[in-house]
Amino acid sequence: MTTDILIRGGTVISESGRQRADLLCHEGRIAAVERDLEAPAGASVIDAGGCFVMPGGIDPHTHMQLPMMGTVVADDFFTGTAAGAAGGTTTILDFVGPDKGQSPLDALAAWREKAAKASIDYGFHMTVSWWGEGFAAEMPALVHDHGVTSFKFFLAYKGGLMLPDEEILAGFLRCRDLGALPQVHAENGELIAHLQRKLRAEGVRAPAGHPLSRPSQCEGEATLRAITMAELLKMPLYVVHVSAAEAAEAIQKAQARGVGVIGETLPGFLAIDASVYENPDFDIAAGHVMSPPYRPDGHPQALWKAVEAGTLSITGTDHCCFTRAQKRLGEDDFTKIPNGCGGVEDRMNILWALGVEGGHISPERFVALTSANAAKTFNLWPRKGTLSIGADADIAILDPAKSKTISASTQHQNTDFSVWEGRRLKGSVVHTVAGGRHLWADGDLRAEAGGGRYLPRAPFGSVYENLRE
Numbered sequence: 001m002t003t004d005i006l007i008r009g010g011t012v013i014s015e016s017g018r019q020r021a022d023l024l025c026h027e028g029r030i031a032a033v034e035r036d037l038e039a040p041a042g043a044s045v046i047d048a049g050g051c052f053v054m055p056g057g058i059d060p061h062t063h064m065q066l067p068m069m070g071t072v073v074a075d076d077f078f079t080g081t082a083a084g085a086a087g088g089t090t091t092i093l094d095f096v097g098p099d100k101g102q103s104p105l106d107a108l109a110a111w112r113e114k115a116a117k118a119s120i121d122y123g124f125h126m127t128v129s130w131w132g133e134g135f136a137a138e139m140p141a142l143v144h145d146h147g148v149t150s151f152k153f154f155l156a157y158k159g160g161l162m163l164p165d166e167e168i169l170a171g172f173l174r175c176r177d178l179g180a181l182p183q184v185h186a187e188n189g190e191l192i193a194h195l196q197r198k199l200r201a202e203g204v205r206a207p208a209g210h211p212l213s214r215p216s217q218c219e220g221e222a223t224l225r226a227i228t229m230a231e232l233l234k235m236p237l238y239v240v241h242v243s244a245a246e247a248a249e250a251i252q253k254a255q256a257r258g259v260g261v262i263g264e265t266l267p268g269f270l271a272i273d274a275s276v277y278e279n280p281d282f283d284i285a286a287g288h289v290m291s292p293p294y295r296p297d298g299h300p301q302a303l304w305k306a307v308e309a310g311t312l313s314i315t316g317t318d319h320c321c322f323t324r325a326q327k328r329l330g331e332d333d334f335t336k337i338p339n340g341c342g343g344v345e346d347r348m349n350i351l352w353a354l355g356v357e358g359g360h361i362s363p364e365r366f367v368a369l370t371s372a373n374a375a376k377t378f379n380l381w382p383r384k385g386t387l388s389i390g391a392d393a394d395i396a397i398l399d400p401a402k403s404k405t406i407s408a409s410t411q412h413q414n415t416d417f418s419v420w421e422g423r424r425l426k427g428s429v430v431h432t433v434a435g436g437r438h439l440w441a442d443g444d445l446r447a448e449a450g451g452g453r454y455l456p457r458a459p460f461g462s463v464y465e466n467l468r469e
């Protein structure tokens with residue numbers, strides 16, 4: 001039983017409009033959205049005067065506690081989800097990562113165990129880290145018995161997660177039969193492996209080699225290749241972490257042809273450029289190493305245009321954070337720097353400051369980009385992504401007048417680095433309610449281990465309905 005919460009005096013925003021209204025949460029759900037609501041006996045009251053009241057963020061791309069490149073991601077499911085709550089995020093979709101040859105059902109069981117301490121609701125995508133009859137055979141149970149209805153295929157990381165086209169094609173077809181959504185990490189892994197070898201042979205060891213080995217054309221080519229498969233197979237496709245103008249253009253053209261391709265980008269790709277890899281401080285340059293990498297000037301601007309046009313309709317974080325010490329595993333070789341950056345705590349605040357305050361998007365589009373579109377795409381709507389009656393009481397209250405400066409020294413993410421270090425933002429999430437529990441109250445983080453629930457998801461849904469014949 002949760003205490004009733006009345007949120008009073010705010011402007012309630014959805015992806016399609018806004019109204020001045022109070023909002024009542026009862027037993028973990030939205031019970032009323034009306035003007036001048038009376039507080040029920042025993043209810044706690046949050047004053048939202050001057051604030052925007054919106055659906056809690058859905059971050060559809062996180063990696064908590066993921067074993068990777070000889071280490072394990074610094075945030076576990078408790079610290080990472082608590083940090084998310086401190087930034088207005090109330091749901092994450094994380095990736096289960098089977099070892100090579102491991103049963104995906106066994107991997108899911110291990111991830112369910114790790115995630116039991118999440119403080120906000122969570123669901124899973126499945127990484128297709130290997131392919132074979134054994135993997136394909138378990139997919140129906142993953143989809144129908146466990147609600148894992150999205151599968152990520154890697155076109156990059158040769159010698160690791162990368163699958164050849166033949167296997168990706170087979171995996172896509174299996175997804176189509178089951179009504180599951182294939183996702184792609186789209187970079188040309190063969191070319192990247194070649195460029196890595198060439199750069200190392202030339203003596204390039206520093207983090208500056210990372211973006212040189214993964215030029216934007218590699219992302220453009222792989223994105224188009226994956227789109228072509230989905231187009232000819234007549235099925236939807238989700239492209240994760242789009243960072244390159246070429247990839248956004250391929251998605252835009254495919255959407256114009258009626259292909260059901262959905263593009264996700266990350267706040268960092270809209271605001272940070274590749275000059276970060278030139279920083280003489282190894283910790284700072286390595287702290288930005290992720291794949292795909294931050295791109296040269298011009299790409300962030302192109303991505304903003306794609307966000308404004310609706311081509312890129314979902315934001316995630318690819319939250320995969322490492323400490324400075326962990327990044328030093330690649331001190332002598334940029335290919336050994338653990339790939340990934342944090343951000344689950346920052347996405348909502350950054351996107352508001354850069355997007356809404358920056359004049360790129362309306363508050364309504366902000367809601368679409370941070371929760372509603374992900375809820376629809378991943379079949380969580382209307383339980384999530386909306387503040388309509390009966391929806392989960394997952395709410396972010398953002399004060400547009402409150403400023404905030406991001407620093408690793410004050411963040412809740414379990415790392416000593418932030419790609420947003422020193423950024424001063426206008427607008428900040430001041431309260432977060434998740435499942436009717438008040439987890440973030442003006443600087444006070446009350447997240448509890450185990451407060452989150454597992455979210456099984458149904459197959460098919462809007463991504464299949466929206467396919468044009």
Ligand SMILES: NC(=O)NCCC(=O)O
Nearest residue numbers: 185290291318320339340
């Ligand atoms: N993106 C990244 O560098 N690390 C996380 C794994 C992935 O999404 O590729």
Ligand SMILES: [Zn+2]
Nearest residue numbers: 185240241291
């Ligand atoms: Zn990826």
Ligand SMILES: [Zn+2]
Nearest residue numbers: 061063318320
């Ligand atoms: Zn990722």
